[in-house]
Every structure is written in C-alpha cells, then in structure tokens.
Amino acid sequence: MSEHFIDRLIDAGRARGTFAVVGLDPVLSRLPAAIRPAGDPPQLADAVNAVRAFGRAVIDRCAAHVPAVKINIAFFEALYAAGVDLYHEMAEYAHRAGLLVIGDIKRGDIGSTARLYGQAHLAAPAVDDVSAARIPDAVTLAGYLGENAVTPFIDIATREGKGVFVLVRPSDPGADQVHEFPNEAPGKFYQHMADLVARWGSAAACIGSAGYSCVGAVIAAKDIESTRALRARMPKAWFLVPGYGAQGGTAERCAACFNPDGLGAIVNASRSVIYAFDNDRYSAEHGDDWQACIEASCRDFAADIARIRDMKRE
Amino acid sequence: MSEHFIDRLIDAGRARGTFAVVGLDPVLSRLPAAIRPAGDPPQLADAVNAVRAFGRAVIDRCAAHVPAVKINIAFFEALYAAGVDLYHEMAEYAHRAGLLVIGDIKRGDIGSTARLYGQAHLAAPAVDDVSAARIPDAVTLAGYLGENAVTPFIDIATREGKGVFVLVRPSDPGADQVHEFPNEAPGKFYQHMADLVARWGSAAACIGSAGYSCVGAVIAAKDIESTRALRARMPKAWFLVPGYGAQGGTAERCAACFNPDGLGAIVNASRSVIYAFDNDRYSAEHGDDWQACIEASCRDFAADIARIRDMKRE
Numbered sequence: 001m002s003e004h005f006i007d008r009l010i011d012a013g014r015a016r017g018t019f020a021v022v023g024l025d026p027v028l029s030r031l032p033a034a035i036r037p038a039g040d041p042p043q044l045a046d047a048v049n050a051v052r053a054f055g056r057a058v059i060d061r062c063a064a065h066v067p068a069v070k071i072n073i074a075f076f077e078a079l080y081a082a083g084v085d086l087y088h089e090m091a092e093y094a095h096r097a098g099l100l101v102i103g104d105i106k107r108g109d110i111g112s113t114a115r116l117y118g119q120a121h122l123a124a125p126a127v128d129d130v131s132a133a134r135i136p137d138a139v140t141l142a143g144y145l146g147e148n149a150v151t152p153f154i155d156i157a158t159r160e161g162k163g164v165f166v167l168v169r170p171s172d173p174g175a176d177q178v179h180e181f182p183n184e185a186p187g188k189f190y191q192h193m194a195d196l197v198a199r200w201g202s203a204a205a206c207i208g209s210a211g212y213s214c215v216g217a218v219i220a221a222k223d224i225e226s227t228r229a230l231r232a233r234m235p236k237a238w239f240l241v242p243g244y245g246a247q248g249g250t251a252e253r254c255a256a257c258f259n260p261d262g263l264g265a266i267v268n269a270s271r272s273v274i275y276a277f278d279n280d281r282y283s284a285e286h287g288d289d290w291q292a293c294i295e296a297s298c299r300d301f302a303a304d305i306a307r308i309r310d311m312k313r314e
Numbered sequence: 315m316s317e318h319f320i321d322r323l324i325d326a327g328r329a330r331g332t333f334a335v336v337g338l339d340p341v342l343s344r345l346p347a348a349i350r351p352a353g354d355p356p357q358l359a360d361a362v363n364a365v366r367a368f369g370r371a372v373i374d375r376c377a378a379h380v381p382a383v384k385i386n387i388a389f390f391e392a393l394y395a396a397g398v399d400l401y402h403e404m405a406e407y408a409h410r411a412g413l414l415v416i417g418d419i420k421r422g423d424i425g426s427t428a429r430l431y432g433q434a435h436l437a438a439p440a441v442d443d444v445s446a447a448r449i450p451d452a453v454t455l456a457g458y459l460g461e462n463a464v465t466p467f468i469d470i471a472t473r474e475g476k477g478v479f480v481l482v483r484p485s486d487p488g489a490d491q492v493h494e495f496p497n498e499a500p501g502k503f504y505q506h507m508a509d510l511v512a513r514w515g516s517a518a519a520c521i522g523s524a525g526y527s528c529v530g531a532v533i534a535a536k537d538i539e540s541t542r543a544l545r546a547r548m549p550k551a552w553f554l555v556p557g558y559g560a561q562g563g564t565a566e567r568c569a570a571c572f573n574p575d576g577l578g579a580i581v582n583a584s585r586s587v588i589y590a591f592d593n594d595r596y597s598a599e600h601g602d603d604w605q606a607c608i609e610a611s612c613r614d615f616a617a618d619i620a621r622i623r624d625m626k627r628e
Contacts, residue, residue: 072427080434080444084398117391
C-alpha cells in the first residue's frame with residue numbers, strides 16, 4: 001500500500017512551513033493580455049495553449065512556496081476534451097514540480113456511476129498507456145447521494161494512498177438555502193453531512209499515522225463558533241478550507257479550522273493569487289511582470305497561513 | 315430565442331408515441347465479447363474504439379423507438395480526455411439520428427465554477443471551431459449548493475431553448491441517509507429540494523407553451539403516495555425518472571410521475587436496454603446478435619412507457 005495521503009500532505013506542508021494550497025481556476029478573459037488568445041471567439045487550440053502557458057507559470061512560480069495545488073476541472077471542461085487533456089497534463093506538470101495535486105471535481109452520483117468517476121479521477125489508470133502521474137492525489141466530492149456515492153472513492157483512497165474531501169459547508173452564501181435547512185430546528189443539514197462524513201472516514205483502514213482520515217471535508221470558514229463546533233464534530237477529518245482572499249475568508253476564521261497542534265487544515269486561495277497582476281498591491285511593484293506578481297502574492301499567502309497555524313500552536 | 319426544450323421534448327415524445335429515454339452507460343467489461351478491446355489492461359485507443367462502436371449501435375437501434383438518449387458522462391470520463399471527446403461525439407451522433415440528448419453530468423458547484431460548467435456542458439460553444447451539435451439539449455444537475463449553482467444553467471436554458479433536470483430524489487436507497495433527513499420531522503430534505511427547484515424554475519421566461527418549465531427534476535419513482543405528493547408540489551417541473559428496468563422501478567410507480575394528461579415525465583432505462591444481450595429473454599430469440607437484442611428490448615421498454623402514459627390518460 002502507498003503512503004497515506006494525509007501523512008504525505010503533512011510532510012509536504014512541514015517542508016514548506018505552511019498549509020496553503022493555490023487554486024488553479026483559469027478563466028480565458030482574465031488571463032494576462034500578453035498570453036490571451038487572439039480571435040473573438042478564439043480557436044479552441046489557441047485557447048488551450050493560452051491556459052497551458054498560464055497554468056505552467058502559476059505552477060512554476062508557486063511550487064517553492066506551497067505544498068499543493070488544487071486544479072478546478074470546471075475551468076478546463078469549458079474547453080471540452082482538449083481542456084480535460086490539459087487538466088491531466090497540469091496534474092502531471094504539478095507532480096513534476098514536487099506538488100501534491102487536489103482535483104477539484106465535486107462529483108457525486110450513485111454507486112455504479114460513482115465507481116466510474118472514481119476510476120476516472122482518483123484511481124491508477126486501468127488502461128495501459130496513461131501515466132499515473134496524470135491523476136490527482138486527492139479529489140473533492142459531493143456526498144449528497146449518501147455513502148454509496150463516496151465508498152468507491154474511499155476504497156481507492158485506502159488502497160492507493162489517496163484522499164478525498166467531501167463537501168460539508170460551502171463558502172457561497174447562496175448555499176445556505178440548502179445547508180441551513182431546516183430553518184427552525186437546531187440540527188442543520190450541514191451538521192448532518194459533517195456527521196456522515198466523519199462516520200464514512202472512521203474505519204481503521206482510513207486513518208494514517210498522524211491520526212487523520214483519508215476522508216476529509218471541504219469546510220468554508222464562516223463564524224468562528226460554528227467552525228469550532230465542526231472541528232469538534234469531525235476530529236479526524238482534514239479540512240480543505242476554500243475562500244481565502246477573493247472570497248473574503250479572514251485569518252481568524254481560518255484559524256478555527258486548525259487543531260491546537262497546528263494540523264488538520266489546508267487553506268485555499270485561487271483568484272487572489274493567480275490574478276495578482278490585477279491587484280495594485282503587486283502590479284505597483286512588478287509592473288507588467290505578471291509572473292512576478294503571482295509569485296509575490298503566493299509568498300504572502302503562504303506566509304499568512306503559516307502565521308495562522310502558529311497562532312494555533314501558541 | 316430557440317424553441318423551448320420541453321416543447322421540443324413533447325413533440326418528439328408524441329412523434330414516437332412514448333416518453334421513454336435510453337441511458338447510455340457503457341462499461342468496458344460489459345460490452346459484447348465481439349467488440350470488447352483486447353489487452354488487459356487495454357490500450358486507451360482500443361477502449362475508446364470499442365465504446366464508440368457500442369454507442370453507435372445503441373443509438374442506431376434505438377433512434378426509431380424513443381425520443382431521447384441520456385448519455386452518462388462518468389462512463390466516458392473513465393477514458394480521460396479521449397472519452398470526453400467521445401461523449402461529445404456521441405451527442406452529435408445522436409442528434410444526427412434525430413434524438414434529443416440529455417447529458418447526465420450531475421454537476422454542482424458555486425457561482426463562478428457553475429458558470430464554467432454551464433459553458434462546458436449546455437451553452438453554445440464559445441470557441442470558433444466546436445459544433446453546437448456536440449452539446450446536449452439538457453443536462454442533469456445537483457442543486458445542493460443552492461440557487462447560485464443552478465442559475466447560470468437556467469440562464470442558458472431560457473436563452474438557448476435548453477433544459478435542466480435538478481436532482482431531487484435519487485433512486486439509490488443509500489441516498490436516504492441524506493434525503494430523508496431529518497429522521498424525526500415531517501418535512502424531509504428531498505421535499506425542501508423539491509420546493510427550491512419549483513421556485514428556481516417558476517419565472518415566466520422558464521415556462522414553455524405547454525406550461526412546463528425548462529427547469530425539471532430527477533425524481534426516482536419510490537412509493538406511489540410520496541411521488542404523487544412531489545407531482546403536486548412541483549406541477550410545472552418535468553420529471554426525469556431513473557431506474558426503470560435494472561434498478562427495479564415498476565410501471566405503477568412510474569405512472570405516478572405523469573400528470574393526468576399523460577405529460578410531465580420521461581422515464582429512463584439504461585442497463586436493461588443496452589445490455590439486453592445478457593438477458594435470456596432476448597438472447598433466446600436473437601442469439602449472438604447483440605444489436606437485435608438491444609433493439610428488441612428498447613422496443614419493449616418504449617411500449618411499456620407508452621402504456622403507462624395511456625393508463626394516466628384514461
């Protein structure tokens with residue numbers, strides 16, 4: 001059996017001194033003017049080449065500062081099969097740069113379909129001529145179809161040293177109309193999901209040497225009190241925390257996702273890092289050097305999250 | 315604006331005399347021996363070619379009997395980018411055969427990501443050299459991240475004459491641990507989702523000339539009473555009903571998904587049709603002619619659903 005995913009994540013985070021993950025969500029219209037594709041609409045191959053150049057630069061500039069990259073497949077699927085090929089190419093590129101790769105796929109479907117999604121996105125390839133390096137180390141999942149939708153992924157994770165992060169508390173306020181259900185009762189839907197995810201990841205085969213499960217959770221850092229309650233509710237689940245930076249997560253709220261030992265969470269920033277060249281704070285210093293802006297922003301982000309973690313360890 | 319998706323679906327269903335949809339969920343190991351790829355594991359291109367031959371045969375044999383095909387992308391993603399390319403190729407092939415195409419993608423993510431998924435899977439291509447025929451007429455969605463996750467798709471649907479089916483009640487019993495929440499209260503999570511979906515699809519721009527919304531729902535036909543309650547709860551939503559045949563849906567339970575006028579639902583069968591060559595009922599008559607088995611099973615399925623609809627119109 002391969003080494004446990006969370007153990008690998010802890011080693012990588014300690015090596016970089018931070019549990020920060022950069023999210024690669026490339027939108028064509030927001031790419032630096034220097035590499036944006038010509039044509040309106042552009043040719044597909046030109047669009048793919050632009051996203052490839054951008055993604056490689058993000059990975060090159062961030063690999064020394066963070067332990068992992070989260071690649072959001074939606075932004076690649078928008079370029080159809082050529083985009084999906086690039087998604088897998090980016091995973092391999094990030095692996096070669098020494099990064100762990102989280103595939104942000106949010107898949108969720110019933111048993112037989114879940115098995116195929118697991119084969120597609122987390123398992124070692126079942127065909128002869130596809131490299132395992134093209135497949136992420138962990139993926140995000142939607143658990144709303146219950147245990148049978150998640151079990152095929154957990155089986156792969158325990159067998160191959162990989163991980164999953166099941167969506168428990170989304171960052172988008174619009175999701176409250178689902179996750180705060182029922183409005184009048186104390187037990188909310190997101191707490192129910194938290195209990196289910198904790199249970200799904202509780203088997204001994206899921207637990208690594210640091211005591212964490214390969215079944216983690218996506219937990220947006222909302223008010224500190226409710227995050228602390230979630231932290232207590234699912235002690236063995238590693239939290240993937242979205243929304244730092246552009247989505248408005250603050251350091252204090254993110255700190256509540258960590259355990260007192262400074263472990264238990266990895267915090268994601270996407271737009272605030274990869275589009276840092278649109279931020280005066282960075283472009284004032286680096287001008288048109290968009291890659292330098294990305295690296296400076298990544299360094300700041302990594303340091304922010306390192307500080308948050310130190311806050312917890314005091 | 316293009317013609318409303320449900321109006322197109324009603325026309326196509328009336329032309330075939332049935333509201334049955336065949337689900338294309340090809341698993342390599344279940345393909346007919348005659349076309350299964352050599353090698354263990356096989357080469358990727360050989361696997362893709364086998365699924366292509368199978369998918370074309372299913373479409374060729376079913377196009378005269380049903381108005382639509384539902385293509386489950388998970389089974390194509392398992393062959394990586396080459397499989398995704400084949401998914402879009404199958405959509406185009408089905409369109410040329412005169413079928414409506416439902417992309418079974420079950421995507422669900424927050425606003426900015428949802429916009430990209432909508433561009434990927436439902437909207438007219440935003441690049442110059444991809445044919446609109448490769449994009450489905452409707453897709454299945456997960457609505458668990460709330461309105462902002464679905465709105466980008468609804469905007470595309472109203473603008474381009476397309477449709478969405480939001481998951482409200484899954485067929486897998488394992489999903490009950492989520493959808494029957496809370497256990498002790500009368501108002502269940504799936505009923506809450508039904509109310510949300512009905513609300514999301516209620517705008518005048520969503521309603522076609524037959525009175526149905528372009529925002530439909532995936533509704534498994536469980537007990538008749540609860541299905542009738544859902545039918546009353548979301549009168550303008552067209553139901554996509556999974557699980558006929560292999561998953562054990564019965565005619566009476568599916569009948570409760572239709573309105574008294576014989577409209578309001580389309581029933582899906584996947585495995586019972588596409589793997590009919592493994593069923594003695596068909597192989598006894600057609601022997602090794604797996605394509606004839608598929609066509610015979612599809613004809614029976616289409617007739618079953620036509621009868622169900624007639625039951626409702628008496």
